[in-house]
Amino acid sequence: MPTPITKKGYDALKAELDRLRKIERPRVIEAIAEARAHGDLSENAEYDAAKERQGFIESRIAEIESKLADARVVDISGRTSDTVVFGATVCVIEQESQSKKQYTLVGQDEADMKFNKISVQSPVGRALIGKRVGDFVEVTTPAKVVEYEVVEIRFEDM
Structure with a gap:
């Protein structure tokens, strides 16, 4: 069942998704590579933190993609109604x-x-x-x- 969302809300989710994909994901990949370069991964707190952050970013990307796939943008510009409706x-x-x-x-x-x-x-x-x-x-x-x-x-x- 489609989930109603305003155009502004849809655009905000798209912007967050773009930021996660284009800025946050590359940043965390770089942090993982840098932490790996420090040697022994078994006691490397920087590596563990970067991997944890990567897991969070990837799960948030999947969550936003799912929400956008189920979203139905409701355009309320110029709308009038004498009853309470979405928007x-x-x-x-x-x-x-x-x-x-x-x-x-x-x-x-x-x-x-x-x-x-x-x-x-x-x-x-x-x-x-x-x-x-x-x-x-x-x-x-x-x-x-x-x-x-x-x-x-x-x-x-x-």
Whole structure:
């Protein structure tokens, strides 16, 4: 099943893949060759660290390649909707505290709470999908049930 991703998120994964292939991989290969030149590999911490780093880089390359193969870029430029859909930025008011929060619904790999980007597969994301301004949603958290009112839906270029 294809995984939705914004164009910006797709481009970021492609850029990371290019950096890993063109910069990080050659750098670690050079570090391994340099460590080998120091002789006995059985007690060579530099060699062990470089091999470990190489394993990480190769597994991350494989992971990104798999994600890109399964990705379905969703173009939200110029989009409008009166319901919450993938790519929407949603302003809500948490009913108990009356605090205003803003979330942008993105794909799993793009979610980043520092930037208020949540996955459409998260509990809040799933609860908001299909809602309209004025609708209320309940989200069950480990601590309590939180009720939000949807107060704005907009789309920003991503």
